[in-house]
Amino acid sequence: MTAITPDTLLAELHKAADAVSAQAAKLTEADVPAESALPGWTRGHVLAHITGISNAMARQLEYAARGETVELYDGGYEGRTKAIDMSAGHALEQHRADLDSALQRALRAFDSLDAVDTDAGDPDAGEAAAGAGGWSAPISYRGGVVLDGGFALWRELVIHASDLNTGRGPETWSRQFCEHLFTFLAARVPEDQKLVLQPLGLPRVTIGTGGRSTVVNGMVTDIAAWLAGREPSLGSLRASAAADGVDLPDLLPWPSGVPAN
Structure with a gap:
């Protein structure tokens, strides 16, 4: 990045x-x-x-x-x-x-x-x-x-x-912004999981350190939108685990900067 x-x-x-x-x-x-x-x-x-x-x-x-x-x-x-x-x-x-x-x-x-x-x-x-x-x-x-x-x-x-x-929509987000979200929103990956993000035509990015690995393919903006809890606008996302198609994994809540108290 x-x-x-x-x-x-x-x-x-x-x-x-x-x-x-x-x-x-x-x-x-x-x-x-x-x-x-x-x-x-x-x-x-x-x-x-x-x-x-x-x-x-x-x-x-x-x-x-x-x-x-x-x-x-x-x-x-x-x-x-x-x-x-x-x-x-x-x-x-x-x-x-x-x-x-x-x-x-x-x-x-x-x-x-x-x-x-x-x-x-x-x-x-x-x-x-x-x-x-x-x-x-x-x-x-x-x-x-x-x-x-x-x-x-x-x-x-x-x-x-x-x-x-x-x-x-998210399809207008820049590559630079999407890659920033990959880093920031790594906090949304559950502890037992690891996500291998594979934006089309771009280097892959791995976030999370758990033992369960899921590969998420798609346009960089769709991946970023999904991580941000928004609707991917280009419909390109595909997830796989051990070479089989799977559902996109559930993510943890957005890492809020304001304590809920």
Whole structure:
């Protein structure tokens, strides 16, 4: 896999924010209460969540710049959920204003960081952030550093842009983003299993360390979507074990960065 530098990540955050704004611009007032691609959530819920995580991550960086840390959401997971539910029914104009403000706040916070040339080989662990100026400042999110927060916001923006269900599905995810998900979502592989991911035309990737091995073939975007709990849009996935076709294995829950308490 190609390592992602902080400079590359910063560019990807800007692209992802632009994509979210473009999808929000497509919506009509009637679209807000309509179903999103997430069960039980309207598009209004998704917009409220993107706004919330953008503000939350901006706040992580603002505190980190002062040498302080703060919880990701006021009130933890319960506070996050309450804020989404309260904002989901807002009018479209309010959603767009809140979203634009939150995205701009987050991008300003990341743009203010020192330029860094180091690689980010294991982004979730933040191993490559050591000695990287502002990118290595501690934050409360996963007990990590600012770099971890950047990867988290990237995931949230790209995946939830697809969850808005406006025609920009997982098939639009870049190879670089999909490979990042392979690393991050290795935490979803059950302890007794190992997954050999074989994207069509690309090198295979093995995640998990268990004794039960399953090979998952398909387009890189379909594999990433399945790992992320989303519907693969190209229908290319095939699983096999000991050369026999099998069902795709069950995965563990998404590795949440907000304790449920």
